[in-house]
Amino acid sequence: MNKHDPHEQLNLDELRDETLVVHGDDWVTNDGTVAPAIYYSATFRAQNSAQFAEMAGTSRHPRYYTRYGNPVHERVKKIMAELEGTETALVTGSGMGAIATTLLTLVSAGDHVIAQTRHYMSTAKIMDEMLPRFGVEVTLVEQADILAFEAAIRPNTKLIMVESPANPTLVITDLAAVVELARPRGIIVVADNTFASPINQRPHDLGVDVVIHSATKYLGGHHDLTAGVICTSEELAERIWQTHISIGSVLSPMDAWLLLRGLRTLPLRIERINANALALAKFLEEQPQIERVYYPGLPSHPQHELAKRQMRGFGAVIALAIKGGYEETQRFVSALKLIPNAVSLGGIDSLVVHTAAMWEGVMTEEQMRTAGIPPNYVRLSVGIEHIEDLKADVLQALQAI
Ligand SMILES: Cc1ncc(COP(=O)(O)O)c(C=O)c1O
Structure with a gap:
């Protein structure tokens, strides 16, 4: 030395x-x-x-x-x-x-x-x-x-x-x-x-x-x-x-x-992302246009206890099922103003995708079923924006369905 x-x-x-x-x-x-x-x-x-x-x-x-x-x-x-x-x-x-x-x-x-x-x-x-x-x-x-x-x-x-x-x-x-x-x-x-x-x-x-x-x-x-x-x-x-x-x-x-x-800046970003995603997931659970919210940090997630045991935070990604089908889900995604409709996740910008629309070109119907992807699923990756701006964008898009 x-x-x-x-x-x-x-x-x-x-x-x-x-x-x-x-x-x-x-x-x-x-x-x-x-x-x-x-x-x-x-x-x-x-x-x-x-x-x-x-x-x-x-x-x-x-x-x-x-x-x-x-x-x-x-x-x-x-x-x-x-x-x-x-x-x-x-x-x-x-x-x-x-x-x-x-x-x-x-x-x-x-x-x-x-x-x-x-x-x-x-x-x-x-x-x-x-x-x-x-x-x-x-x-x-x-x-x-x-x-x-x-x-x-x-x-x-x-x-x-x-x-x-x-x-x-x-x-x-x-x-x-x-x-x-x-x-x-x-x-x-x-x-x-x-x-x-x-x-x-x-x-x-x-x-x-x-x-x-x-x-x-x-x-x-x-x-x-x-x-x-x-x-x-x-x-x-x-x-x-x-x-x-x-x-x-x-x-x-x-x-x-x-x-x-x-x-x-990874730990800083993750801290904000974890907090934003949890807050948005809770907010989404209260909205009448939503059938179901999947987020490991929510007590309603079927494996929440396991998630708490092996994770220190729950990350950016929230999966939602919109009430209705493919068309309603398309309308929700199109109505978002702040959150771009783009693949990928985990970055500073929130991003949204209609999961069935993303994968229908590359997966057969059978593969989609096996992977558990119904037509009304949305994947939302939550970024580091202010939580109130994210809530407002999601709310106006839900009301536009
Ligand atoms: C869980 C997971 N693994 C691997 C990949 C592939 O990574 P890349 O696009 O950097 O090749 C992705 C991409 O979305 C992913 O979500």
Whole structure:
């Protein structure tokens, strides 16, 4: 340890999230800047041939070739590993890049995977279509039913994929119970933690092996980048990285820099988002035009007790069922003035989508039924705006149905 470098003496594990996101990466590039520099270079110069050999031979080297690593990636990785409590992290060009790379690393022909009936649509496609093409058997289970996970386990079960809360209906998976089933049998558990964020939920603390994020959502937080993050052990990260460099889902240095900037305010934003979403969910429950509100923070959510046990806050996303059908739901969404009709979630701006309209182009009716998406569902992602302005916009749109 260099006693003249105070950063070397910082114990990151002792820092609270608010401090970690600001200072957790301070010394990573050690280049004297306060704001992080963007290393906009695809390749890095070696000082001599011996150093080149060392760079080429080092796994996950941050200054060799940007598909392999980049100094800005390094900063994001450091903060994310600390936030999720894992040994290390990897970054990818999108959340799907992270999910696909992880699954293609960890399973092989002849293996069996257990996943949920409700997953983000592209993850569901990997389970339904891609893995079976490569000779991997997949069983989909109702995620709220832990006995269904147990019943699905086979001698060749290699991996359990969970997503909680699940897109779009906010059903919760009991993460600790899944780990309890998986661990004694040597089954790897992968959790998509996108809908919670590491501020609201830390699956690795409950024993999950790989924690994945679409960093396009809360982590970036401003709807201006796409990125993915994989938080895991050194051993699994090394294996996943080997696939990553072949698949090439690379995060651009600019997007990594934007992600880093987004991370600085993550705890602040999540605090506001949690408060806004809970207040709006309660407000919506009182409106006569609403059939049902689904939000894990509401006592009316069927898994509220479980949500309270494994989450520290309940996030941005509220699912609503509007009284009526497809047409009434379309009218509600169109009448919103402040809240744009746009996909994605977890950013500073509130966003709304009519779930059936979003997915009817890419899912069959059967797939929509399996995923639990009736025609009158709305997904509302609550941002950091003033709560009274959000309430007013929602109210006038409900009255316009
Ligand atoms: C839960 C979840 N996982 C993964 C993804 C995919 O992330 P990306 O769009 O960054 O590829 C999404 C995107 O909406 C998502 O909601």
